[in-house]
Amino acid sequence: MTSRLQHRFVDDARSQAILSGIISEDADFSQLVTAAQQAALTLRLGEIERISSTGVREWILFMRAVATSPHPVTLVEVAPTLVRQLNMIDGFGGSATIASVVLPYYCDSCGKEHAQVLPLTPGEPRNIAENRPCPHCGEQAEFDDLPASYLAFLDGA
Amino acid sequence: MVAGAPPFRRLRSPWQTAPSTVHKGWPHVSETRAPSVALVSTEPDRCIRRVREALPPPADVRVAPVDQLASLPPRTAVVVDARDLPRPSLLVAAKRAVDHPDRTLFLVPAAQSESLTEELASAGGLRHVLAEPVRPLDLHLTLRRVCGAEPFPVQAYLPATPFAEHALAGVHDRPGALQQVERAAEDHGLPGRLTELALTVAEELITNALYNAPVSPGGDPLYRHLSRAEPLPDPVRPPGRFEVGCDGATLVIAVRDAFGSLLAHRIPDDLRRMVQPRGHRVVDGAGGAGLGLVMAYHSVEHLHIDLVPGRSTQVIGIIGLTGGFRRFARAGHSFNLFIGEGP
Numbered sequence: 001m002t003s004r005l006q007h008r009f010v011d012d013a014r015s016q017a018i019l020s021g022i023i024s025e026d027a028d029f030s031q032l033v034t035a036a037q038q039a040a041l042t043l044r045l046g047e048i049e050r051i052s053s054t055g056v057r058e059w060i061l062f063m064r065a066v067a068t069s070p071h072p073v074t075l076v077e078v079a080p081t082l083v084r085q086l087n088m089i090d091g092f093g094g095s096a097t098i099a100s101v102v103l104p105y106y107c108d109s110c111g112k113e114h115a116q117v118l119p120l121t122p123g124e125p126r127n128i129a130e131n132r133p134c135p136h137c138g139e140q141a142e143f144d145d146l147p148a149s150y151l152a153f154l155d156g157a
Numbered sequence: 158m159v160a161g162a163p164p165f166r167r168l169r170s171p172w173q174t175a176p177s178t179v180h181k182g183w184p185h186v187s188e189t190r191a192p193s194v195a196l197v198s199t200e201p202d203r204c205i206r207r208v209r210e211a212l213p214p215p216a217d218v219r220v221a222p223v224d225q226l227a228s229l230p231p232r233t234a235v236v237v238d239a240r241d242l243p244r245p246s247l248l249v250a251a252k253r254a255v256d257h258p259d260r261t262l263f264l265v266p267a268a269q270s271e272s273l274t275e276e277l278a279s280a281g282g283l284r285h286v287l288a289e290p291v292r293p294l295d296l297h298l299t300l301r302r303v304c305g306a307e308p309f310p311v312q313a314y315l316p317a318t319p320f321a322e323h324a325l326a327g328v329h330d331r332p333g334a335l336q337q338v339e340r341a342a343e344d345h346g347l348p349g350r351l352t353e354l355a356l357t358v359a360e361e362l363i364t365n366a367l368y369n370a371p372v373s374p375g376g377d378p379l380y381r382h383l384s385r386a387e388p389l390p391d392p393v394r395p396p397g398r399f400e401v402g403c404d405g406a407t408l409v410i411a412v413r414d415a416f417g418s419l420l421a422h423r424i425p426d427d428l429r430r431m432v433q434p435r436g437h438r439v440v441d442g443a444g445g446a447g448l449g450l451v452m453a454y455h456s457v458e459h460l461h462i463d464l465v466p467g468r469s470t471q472v473i474g475i476i477g478l479t480g481g482f483r484r485f486a487r488a489g490h491s492f493n494l495f496i497g498e499g500p
Contacts, residue, residue, distance in 0.1 A: 012190075012466070023416060024360075024385075025385040025386040027386065031167070047351065050353045050356055050359065052360050052364070052452070053364075053439075053445065053446045053447075053448035053449045053452045054359055054364070054385045054386075054445065054446050055447035056446055056448055056452075057439040057440075057448075058440075070234050080350065081353055084455075086273055087435060088434070088435050088436075088437055088455065089437050089439070089448075090436055090437065090438050091438075091440070104350060104482065104485065106348055106350075106481035106482065108480075108481070111346060111348065113349055113350070122473050142481070143483065144348075144350060144482045144483050144485060145482060145483055145486055146483070146486045146487065152372055152435075156369055
């Protein structure tokens with residue numbers, strides 16, 4: 001079965017990888033587990049489109065596997081679909097550090113979406129702007145989720 | 158027109174269609190006696206007209222004090238308007254739902270739908286919840302069924318909209334069915350986040366129909382233990398059926414299997430788990446992750462399950478499409494679980 005999840009390392013040291021596509025039962029994280037055992041690993045997750053229930057399990061198994069590494073794992077640009085899982089599923093973030101998340105915006109005027117990255121720097125405020133200028137038409141785009149609960153997973157961290 | 162302001166005024170939608178014009182074309186809907194409904198509400202005026210108009214005449218719709226619920230005839234449908242209902246009254250209604258789950262419908266405000274639904278599900282008898290403001294057609298279809306009407310085809314949720322169909326006999330059928338969802342999303346210019354919801358519910362329901370539903374003639378699960386990364390050893394016979402329809406304002410997905418293997422004795426626990434807003438855990442080991450129905454429920458505004466034990470299961474997922482994901486997130490979740498009589 002061909003995996004619907006792709007990853008590519010962005011440096012020779014294999015310290016950063018970009019994941020894209022769909023996390024499902026066929027996701028293969030073995031290369032990423034190996035990389036995490038050898039050095040600190042940063043996973044860029046902004047291009048993940050969706051995750052299935054069996055993908056949730058594969059991801060949690062992946063998080064458990066990298067938790068045994070002496071090196072830290074950092075998740076950046078966590079896509080909204082994964083933020084939903086962080087809020088719903090116990091142990092979804094494992095012991096990884098979540099350094100930033102993607103904030104989704106939707107413009108009612110032109111019907112297009114765009115994204116902003118919100119850094120989650122410890123000790124700094126995590127403000128979600130409810131509106132931002134739409135880069136496509138210039139009108140006000142609205143944050144396309146519930147600001148009060150989008151980062152609820154941080155409260156339980 | 159139906160009483161109460163329709164939630165979506167900008168687009169013409171079948172949800173705004175008067176029920177009397179909607180149900181004319183369903184030969185499957187056939188109550189044998191006039192529906193009898195008791196309404197429990199602190200402000201009955203705000204919904205009694207909607208309830209009356211949602212039912213075919215001569216429906217008998219009366220306001221009932223909560224302390225009379227226990228003495229109502231079992232066939233009487235009870236509609237509990239949970240908005241502002243004092244807690245002791247809500248608990249009495251929840252008790253009625255335990256005794257007559259098929260005939261009790263709760264209307265909960267969207268803003269409190271998570272907490273109220275979770276609490277009512279914990280009481281053990283919850284089968285029907287509609288998050289307010291409920292779309293007129295949704296109320297109409299649910300009330301008809303709660304009052305005893307026969308199951309209706311999925312097209313009842315989107316009359317006059319063509320549905321694409323796909324047979325489900327093996328994992329190889331899944332990509333084709335998902336492509337039908339993608340095509341509907343593209344045709345109607347759906348935002349990416351709503352498309353993701355539609356694909357999620359489709360994939361979870363299809364996977365359930367292929368791996369969880371098939372049982373042997375003796376009722377033993379055939380493929381439930383298999384890794385979802387493995388193809389099925391044999392085609393599912395009889396095959397399931399996938400359907401998707403979209404009119405630009407609402408997207409409806411239905412998956413039907415010919416087994417009806419959802420276990421009735423597990424239903425209260427499964428529903429309690431399904432409606433939990435957070436704190437879900439995966440099931441380790443081979444087989445499914447135990448989250449399929451959970452993810453389906455949280456990816457739709459309305460999940461409608463029709464179970465005929467030993468015969469069939471049809472799960473319908475409905476997503477409103479106006480206003481982006483934010484409106485979806487605010488809309489709350491509705492569900493129905495109808496259990497028919499098996500062979």
